[in-house]
Structures are given as structure tokens and as C-alpha cells.
Amino acid sequence: MLNNLLVRVLNHLIVGEAWAGERLRGFAGQRLAIAGGPFPILLAVTADGLFEVADMAAAEPAVTITLPADFAARLLVDRNSLFAAAKLSGSADFAETLAFVFRNLHWDAEEDLANFVGDIAAHRLVQAGQSAFAWQKRAAGNLASNVAEYATEEAGLLAAPRDVQAFGAAVSTLRDDVARLEKRLQRLA
Numbered sequence: 475m476l477n478n479l480l481v482r483v484l485n486h487l488i489v490g491e492a493w494a495g496e497r498l499r500g501f502a503g504q505r506l507a508i509a510g511g512p513f514p515i516l517l518a519v520t521a522d523g524l525f526e527v528a529d530m531a532a533a534e535p536a537v538t539i540t541l542p543a544d545f546a547a548r549l550l551v552d553r554n555s556l557f558a559a560a561k562l563s564g565s566a567d568f569a570e571t572l573a574f575v576f577r578n579l580h581w582d583a584e585e586d587l588a589n590f591v592g593d594i595a596a597h598r599l600v601q602a603g604q605s606a607f608a609w610q611k612r613a614a615g616n617l618a619s620n621v622a623e624y625a626t627e628e629a630g631l632l633a634a635p636r637d638v639q640a641f642g643a644a645v646s647t648l649r650d651d652v653a654r655l656e657k658r659l660q661r662l663a
Contacts, residue, residue, distance in 0.1 A: 508541065583603075
């Protein structure tokens with residue numbers, strides 16, 4: 475059921491971006507496996523440049539995409555880090571095309587909402603959603619900053635960056651002093 479939902483979402487995005495279907499048409503019949511999530515997904519590219527759920531018993535996929543364990547959080551917060559952390563294996567041409575398509579597909583939520591509620595309401599709903607998401611992101615950043623400050627300054631659980639740098643500088647100075655001392659001892663001997 476989730477595979478069918480994923481296929482519908484991907485195909486909706488591809489239909490909205492004509493270039494994506496054109497790029498994928500050249501790989502009609504190729505299969506794609508997505509691993510690393512809570513369930514395995516096996517897709518096939520159709521002659522139209524869209525995706526369909528593929529049969530698990532059929533041949534090996536041409537490309538396997540392995541997602542990191544925290545892919546859901548990365549998808550919501552930072553798509554670029556998700557793409558950087560995903561591992562692709564298999565056919566180089568197909569993998570490159572898939573990476574390009576997935577990296578550059580964008581959902582125009584406002585356009586889709588406008589079909590149901592009208593242009594002005596859709597615009598305002600999208601703005602409200604973006605504001606809420608930006609607020610959540612700022613709040614999470616502030617929380618992380620406060621926890622880090624507490625752990626370094628108040629509780630002493632972590633070393634402060636300035637202390638780590640001072641320690642590194644002291645180690646470098648000590649290393650240089652020991653090297654000079656060794657040279658003096660060699661001259662004396």
C-alpha cells in the first residue's frame with residue numbers, strides 16, 4: 475500500500491516536471507530498489523517515464539539506493555543532506571539519471587492546493603505552512619544551541635571549543651619543545 479502511495483506521489487511530481495519524464499524514458503523497463511527504510515521498495519520505469527511498483531520475484535534491480543537510518547528526518551529538514559548520505563549502486567547511467575531527477579524534483583504545493591481552494595487561499599495556506607516550518611526549524615536550532623551551551627558551560631559534560639583549541643595549541647608547543655630538547659641532547663652527545 476505504501477509502495478503504491480510512493481509511486482503515485484513520484485508520478486505526480488514527474489508529470490508536473492516534463493523534463494523528468496523525458497530523462498527517465500530512456501530507462502524504460504529498468505528496475506530500482508530502495509533499501510534502508512522500514513520496508514523495501516522495488517520500482518520499475520515505464521515507457522512513459524513514470525514509475526510503477528515492480529514484482530519482487532523478478533530480476534535484480536539495475537540500481538539500488540540505500541537510505542540512511544534517519545532518512546525521514548533528513549527529508550523534512552535538509553533534503554540535500556539526505557541526497558548526500560544516500561548510497562547508489564548499480565548501473566552508473568541509470569543511477570546518475572535517478573540522482574538528478576530526485577534531486578531536482580520539486581512539488582508546487584500552491585498549484586495543487588489552488589485546484590481545491592482557489593489561488594488566494596492556496597497562496598496564504600502555503601505561506602502559513604512555510605512560516606510554521608521556519609518557526610519549528612528556528613525553535614529546534616535554539617534548543618540544540620541551548621543544550622550544547624548547557625553541556626559545555628554549566629554541566630561540564632563537553633569541552634568548550636575554545637578549551638579544545640587551547641589544548642591543541644599547548645600540545646603543539648610541547649611537541650616543538652620536546653623536538654628542540656632532543657636536538658640539544660643529540661648535540662651534547
